[in-house]
Amino acid sequence: MTLRAVIIMALGMVVAITATPLGHWLESTMVSHVLVELPLLVVAGIIFALPLKPVSQPLLNWVNRGGICGLITASFLLAFWMLPRWLDTSLGDPWVASAKYGSMVLTGMILALSWPSAHVITRAVVKIEFLTMFFRLGWLYLISPERLCNNYLLTDQIWLGRGFLLVGLALTITWAYPILFGNAVLEQQLTERKLSID
Amino acid sequence: MNDSTAIAPMPGSSKLAILAYLGISALVYVLMMVLGLLMRMGQANWLGLPADLFYQIMTAHGAGMVGISGLAGSAVMWYFLRRYVDLTVGILWANLAFFLSGVVLILGGIFLGGYAGGWTFLFPLPSHGMGLWGPVGAACFLGGLLLIGVGFLLLYLDVARAIISKYGSLARGLGWPQLFGNSDETPPPAAVVAATMVLLVNITGIVAGAVVLVLILVNLFMPEFEVDALLTKNLIYFFGHVFINATIYQAVIAVYEILPEYTKRPWKVNKVFLGAWTASTIMVMAVYPHHLLMDFVMPTWALVLGQIMSYTGGFPILVVTAFGALTIVHRSGIQWDMPSGLLFLSMFGWAVGVVPAVIDGTIAVNNVMHNTMWVPGHFHMYLIVGLVAMLFGFKYYITGQDGKPGMFDKLAFWIYSLGGVGLSVTFLISGYFSVPRRWAQHMPEWVGLSQPAALMGAAVALGAAIFAIRFLTSLKHARAV
Amino acid sequence: MQYWVSAATSFLSLCVGVVALAWGTDGGQAWTAESARRLAVLEQPVVLPWVTLLNQQGKQQQLTDPLASQSASGLTLMEFIYTRCPTVCLAMGAEFRSLQAELYSGLPSERHSELPSGLYFRGGEVKLLSVSFDPEDSIEDLKHYLTRFSANPSIWSAAKFARQSDLEMIKQQLGLIVIPEPSVGYIHNSAVYVIYDGRVVAILDHDDRKGIRDVISQYLPGTAGSG
Numbered sequence: 001m002t003l004r005a006v007i008i009m010a011l012g013m014v015v016a017i018t019a020t021p022l023g024h025w026l027e028s029t030m031v032s033h034v035l036v037e038l039p040l041l042v043v044a045g046i047i048f049a050l051p052l053k054p055v056s057q058p059l060l061n062w063v064n065r066g067g068i069c070g071l072i073t074a075s076f077l078l079a080f081w082m083l084p085r086w087l088d089t090s091l092g093d094p095w096v097a098s099a100k101y102g103s104m105v106l107t108g109m110i111l112a113l114s115w116p117s118a119h120v121i122t123r124a125v126v127k128i129e130f131l132t133m134f135f136r137l138g139w140l141y142l143i144s145p146e147r148l149c150n151n152y153l154l155t156d157q158i159w160l161g162r163g164f165l166l167v168g169l170a171l172t173i174t175w176a177y178p179i180l181f182g183n184a185v186l187e188q189q190l191t192e193r194k195l196s197i198d
Numbered sequence: 199m200n201d202s203t204a205i206a207p208m209p210g211s212s213k214l215a216i217l218a219y220l221g222i223s224a225l226v227y228v229l230m231m232v233l234g235l236l237m238r239m240g241q242a243n244w245l246g247l248p249a250d251l252f253y254q255i256m257t258a259h260g261a262g263m264v265g266i267s268g269l270a271g272s273a274v275m276w277y278f279l280r281r282y283v284d285l286t287v288g289i290l291w292a293n294l295a296f297f298l299s300g301v302v303l304i305l306g307g308i309f310l311g312g313y314a315g316g317w318t319f320l321f322p323l324p325s326h327g328m329g330l331w332g333p334v335g336a337a338c339f340l341g342g343l344l345l346i347g348v349g350f351l352l353l354y355l356d357v358a359r360a361i362i363s364k365y366g367s368l369a370r371g372l373g374w375p376q377l378f379g380n381s382d383e384t385p386p387p388a389a390v391v392a393a394t395m396v397l398l399v400n401i402t403g404i405v406a407g408a409v410v411l412v413l414i415l416v417n418l419f420m421p422e423f424e425v426d427a428l429l430t431k432n433l434i435y436f437f438g439h440v441f442i443n444a445t446i447y448q449a450v451i452a453v454y455e456i457l458p459e460y461t462k463r464p465w466k467v468n469k470v471f472l473g474a475w476t477a478s479t480i481m482v483m484a485v486y487p488h489h490l491l492m493d494f495v496m497p498t499w500a501l502v503l504g505q506i507m508s509y510t511g512g513f514p515i516l517v518v519t520a521f522g523a524l525t526i527v528h529r530s531g532i533q534w535d536m537p538s539g540l541l542f543l544s545m546f547g548w549a550v551g552v553v554p555a556v557i558d559g560t561i562a563v564n565n566v567m568h569n570t571m572w573v574p575g576h577f578h579m580y581l582i583v584g585l586v587a588m589l590f591g592f593k594y595y596i597t598g599q600d601g602k603p604g605m606f607d608k609l610a611f612w613i614y615s616l617g618g619v620g621l622s623v624t625f626l627i628s629g630y631f632s633v634p635r636r637w638a639q640h641m642p643e644w645v646g647l648s649q650p651a652a653l654m655g656a657a658v659a660l661g662a663a664i665f666a667i668r669f670l671t672s673l674k675h676a677r678a679v
Numbered sequence: 680m681q682y683w684v685s686a687a688t689s690f691l692s693l694c695v696g697v698v699a700l701a702w703g704t705d706g707g708q709a710w711t712a713e714s715a716r717r718l719a720v721l722e723q724p725v726v727l728p729w730v731t732l733l734n735q736q737g738k739q740q741q742l743t744d745p746l747a748s749q750s751a752s753g754l755t756l757m758e759f760i761y762t763r764c765p766t767v768c769l770a771m772g773a774e775f776r777s778l779q780a781e782l783y784s785g786l787p788s789e790r791h792s793e794l795p796s797g798l799y800f801r802g803g804e805v806k807l808l809s810v811s812f813d814p815e816d817s818i819e820d821l822k823h824y825l826t827r828f829s830a831n832p833s834i835w836s837a838a839k840f841a842r843q844s845d846l847e848m849i850k851q852q853l854g855l856i857v858i859p860e861p862s863v864g865y866i867h868n869s870a871v872y873v874i875y876d877g878r879v880v881a882i883l884d885h886d887d888r889k890g891i892r893d894v895i896s897q898y899l900p901g902t903a904g905s906g
Contacts, residue, residue: 121359124359136413139425140413143423143424143425143426144423145423145424179358179368180368180369181367183367183370184363184367185366186366
């Protein structure tokens with residue numbers, strides 16, 4: 001599949017979410033809103049950034065060295081839309097909803113333009129902070145005595161809390177397994193051999 | 199030195215960083231010992247210590263000792279590990295910066311904000327200052343811990359990166375192909391095995407700590423989010439126990455590296471050694487429920503696990519290390535000076551210090567002993583005579599103060615070791631007579647035990663002060679490697 | 680040089696991020712949409728539109744004038760309900776009944792001084808109003824609702840919207856959110872709206888008795904009882 005086709009598909013996905021009943025359907029429960037719709041938009045953003053990478057690299061070397069600035073910005077964008085207040089408001093206010101869609105796509109683009117240049121320690125810190133955040137949010141949503149969003153039921157919230165914990169667990173396993181049981185030295189050698197053959 | 203890899207000399211900046219870690223830790227140890235002495239003098243009725251100040255001091259003493267032990271232990275690990283893998287000096291400095299910022303916040307939270315809820319910040323204590331402290335004081339304390347955690351996280355991630363890029367994975371860093379497979383490759387050196395275990399348990403612990411700290415911070419400002427007290431206690435003790443345990447598993451690398459230098463015999467990394475470290479990786483993370491044996495709402499299986507792990511968990515590494523140290527020293531014609539003497543003393547303190555913990559790990563005993571002075575007796579023995587002796591042994595080593603010890607050093611050695619054993623024994627005896635721990639004011643009949651304890655505490659602080667001065671005045675002789 | 684530019688942009692994005700989060704939570708005061716609308720009303724009271732209600736007697740009345748006898752200086756405590764509600768509205772009704780007892784003990788004015796402290800005698804000045812947002816509620820249902828909670832008709836009335844479009848307008852203006860829920864009917868953000876001089880001046884939890892007393896003292900100082 002060509003890059004162009006992938007981008008068109010991502011664009012189709014964004015349009016489907018923002019301008020068709022699909023978005024409304026995804027937003028009808030908190031779990032699908034937060035754990036399906038928002039990540040899909042981020043993925044679309046990552047895809048949109050693919051052709052931008054070579055063009056923007058000289059600028060990025062100046063303003064986004066090591067991906068630090070971008071990763072900070074992306075973290076704050078995600079944090080902002082994790083505020084129950086704005087997630088809730090986005091459901092009734094089309095302006096806020098557009099800001100949310102735009103922020104998520106932008107987050108994906110920033111991530112894609114920052115991650116490759118990020119140092120391995122930076123990546124590890126981001127990953128750990130990310131999965132820790134899932135555990136924190138999951139716990140908070142499970143113990144919240146009242147509804148955090150006026151548009152969602154308390155049971156929705158509890159399901160999202162469980163979802164957060166599950167995603168946190170899945171990320172932990174996915175990220176920990178290779179560093180525990182993989183073989184980075186062998187992979188490095190294979191990559192080098194492949195490069196030399198190429 | 200038992201690895202064929204060439205030893206890379208430490209560049210200037212990393213030497214400076216290691217010396218900064220060790221110098222700061224030497225000073226903080228003495229300061230924290232003085233705080234301990236003040237508490238004992240208050241209990242001995244020799245000092246009018248107001249109760250609120252006592253609990254602030256107790257909180258500072260606990261947090262300070264745990265934190266500085268982590269810092270000093272990591273310096274020992276870093277120093278020797280660098281002989282085998284490529285570590286980042288910038289990260290070492292970053293950890294120190296995070297640590298010092300955290301310390302400022304913690305001290306502010308305690309002595310300005312009035313936070314006195316103990317270093318274990320058990321829920322809901324931080325939000326129930328009863329007028330002694332408000333949410334801001336508690337938040338400063340918790341935020342300080344969080345900052346320190348971030349620093350250590352960076353450090354252990356860098357260690358992980360270095361080990362993985364040389365050995366391939368953390369399982370290989372623990373020597374699993376040699377332990378479980380039939381690999382005839384040379385296993386990683388002892389320092390790498392120990393560092394792998396430490397980073398595994400500490401990263402896990404820090405993640406648990408980072409979750410629970412933020413949840414308690416949220417609760418401070420939004421009390422409607424009531425966290426489950428039992429779950430937070432589990433996470434806090436998981437994190438706290440792992441972290442304080444890991445200090446000795448970092449410092450013990452000094453034993454693996456220095457004793458072979460003295461005896462000209464290599465430290466053998468065999469299957470028993472690898473098995474002990476792998477077993478302990480699991481056990482150190484599973485042993486913490488022995489802090490919750492009195493919580494009757496805990497599931498029985500967890501408490502039984504806590505007791506079994508308490509009986510077995512501390513032993514594998516202790517046995518392979520103490521046994522290894524004995525065999526390596528036996529008939530080697532080792533020269534007894536300050537580094538080797540303190541390292542050997544630490545083996546004794548570690549081994550003896552574990553015994554009261556094993557006794558307290560018995561559920562039936564724990565129910566009547568855990569809130570007495572018995573438990574501080576255990577960890578003061580383990581830490582003063584075990585860990586801190588190990589660290590000061592390393593400090594003598596790195597400043598090139600081996601060879602025939604001076605009179606002051608010998609004096610300090612005996613004052614410190616006898617004072618340390620004596621202080622721990624007075625704690626243990628007090629515990630045996632059911633004197634409660636964490637009481638600012640002691641009943642008249644307990645004062646007879648607190649007074650000798652204060653004297654012993656003064657001896658420990660004096661000995662440590664001499665060690666610290668000897669270290670700080672010998673910095674110019676510090677080893678390059 | 681590149682290093683310093685990136686350090687500066689990172690620091691800048693950190694600052695902007697912190698400011699954005701502070702703005703987005705009103706300086707840490709409002710993390711949820713519910714707390715945000717309560718905060719907004721305190722800062723800028725909402726002027727209620729001219730909306731006609733039908734009360735339990737089938738008579739028309741204005742939203743701002745629940746018992747038609749209200750003097751301009753009176754307060755109205757309003758809440759939104761639906762009469763079939765098996766959950767929170769029951770608690771809200773019980774709360775209003777207890778509030779009614781506190782507001783109007785039935786003692787003649789010369790005996791106000793005998794009331795225990797903390798009790799108000801403000802039956803003439805504070806009215807209670809339960810407004811149904813459920814189009815299926817009939818006048819009969821409203822009447823039953825009041826009877827169920829032994830409402831004193833001189834203090835507590837119930838009403839429904841005369842026009843459905845008015846309900847939508849009120850929802851929009853006050854941030855009232857009603858979502859259908861299969862097993863109970865509706866879930867809504869329950870609260871007590873304090874109306875003074877035709878404006879909503881505070882939105883409080885329905886069981887926040889202390890908050891309600893404080894608002895009453897704030898807007899109607901003097902007379903019997905204090906907070």
